[in-house]
Amino acid sequence: MIRVIDGGGNGFRRADVDGISVYDIKKTEKGEINNPEELVAFATASLPRGYEGICYVVAGEVSHGVVVRSPQIPWLNGVDLAERTGIMRTVVANDMDGAAMGMWMLEHPVYFLAMTWSSGIGLRVVKGGQILASSEAGHIPLDLSPFAPLCGCGQRGCAESILGGEAVMRRVIAEVAVRGEVIPDNLHPCAFLDQEFDKDNPWATDLYDRIALGMAIVLASYVSILRPGLIIWKGSFAKAALPRIADSIRNHLRSKLMNPVWADDLAFWFSPEPDRDSLIGGAVLFEQRKGLII
Numbered sequence: 311m312i313r314v315i316d317g318g319g320n321g322f323r324r325a326d327v328d329g330i331s332v333y334d335i336k337k338t339e340k341g342e343i344n345n346p347e348e349l350v351a352f353a354t355a356s357l358p359r360g361y362e363g364i365c366y367v368v369a370g371e372v373s374h375g376v377v378v379r380s381p382q383i384p385w386l387n388g389v390d391l392a393e394r395t396g397i398m399r400t401v402v403a404n405d406m407d408g409a410a411m412g413m414w415m416l417e418h419p420v421y422f423l424a425m426t427w428s429s430g431i432g433l434r435v436v437k438g439g440q441i442l443a444s445s446e447a448g449h450i451p452l453d454l455s456p457f458a459p460l461c462g463c464g465q466r467g468c469a470e471s472i473l474g475g476e477a478v479m480r481r482v483i484a485e486v487a488v489r490g491e492v493i494p495d496n497l498h499p500c501a502f503l504d505q506e507f508d509k510d511n512p513w514a515t516d517l518y519d520r521i522a523l524g525m526a527i528v529l530a531s532y533v534s535i536l537r538p539g540l541i542i543w544k545g546s547f548a549k550a551a552l553p554r555i556a557d558s559i560r561n562h563l564r565s566k567l568m569n570p571v572w573a574d575d576l577a578f579w580f581s582p583e584p585d586r587d588s589l590i591g592g593a594v595l596f597e598q599r600k601g602l603i604i
């Protein structure tokens with residue numbers, strides 16, 4: 311049994327994981343944990359009998375047990391979480407790594423791209439149950455003009471600053487305001503986009519087509535370099551957008567590749583367990599990395 315804690319800007323979860331079985335999930339609310347001491351107390355509370363160790367999967371850049379930089383959890387920046395936890399067997403990993411390894415553990419695809427499309431964009435390349443690189447698909451430059459939107463990373467025109475759910479939300483708000491329309495109070499701007507797309511409202515179909523084109527350009531780089539046969543998606547934006555624009559993404563992708571058939575060879579799946587994959591993957595990462603801890 312491995313204790314796994316995952317977390318980001320919206321709070322933390324802790325669970326005890328054995329293979330693909332997840333026990334006793336406990337959640338905190340956003341803002342309930344505000345410093346490393348509170349996080350360690352949450353992580354180590356009521357550890358199960360005979361547990362092997364602890365794995366944190368957190369949003370941000372992680373190296374050798376230290377959270378180097380986490381825009382979502384700034385109070386973890388520079389914190390040696392493994393040392394603070396004080397338990398010999400502690401692994402600290404990135405949450406996208408956790409999700410990718412959870413997808414692998416659940417489906418065992420030999421070679422695939424794990425892709426999160428939510429407020430931001432995350433991607434991992436997984437082959438033979440190993441993450442090949444900490445890819446940054448969200449920060450591929452997509453718009454090189456000086457007027458391109460500013461990205462959270464400080465650059466302009468990154469894929470995430472145009473295609474991420476936050477960016478699309480701002481775009482919908484601006485688009486609707488210029489047209490003199492009003493988004494109903496109880497509706498998220500992205501849900502309004504979905505609603506208007508489903509009604510064939512031209513601004514919404516145009517905007518979604520541009521989003522599909524942008525995602526196709528991002529994927530064209532990965533497909534051309536890595537020739538994956540499968541993308542496993544997760545994330546709130548993917549869940550709403552892909553049923554509407556998966557075909558459009560594939561059509562645009564076909565037009566961007568040396569051999570259009572590569573686009574047809576690329577399967578799209580959804581994570582079978584989007585709420586648990588990062589917890590399950592945390593346990594896999596613990597097994598893979600525990601030997602590296604001294």
Ligand SMILES: [Zn+2]
Pocket residue numbers: 448449461462463464465468469470471
């Ligand atoms: Zn960026």
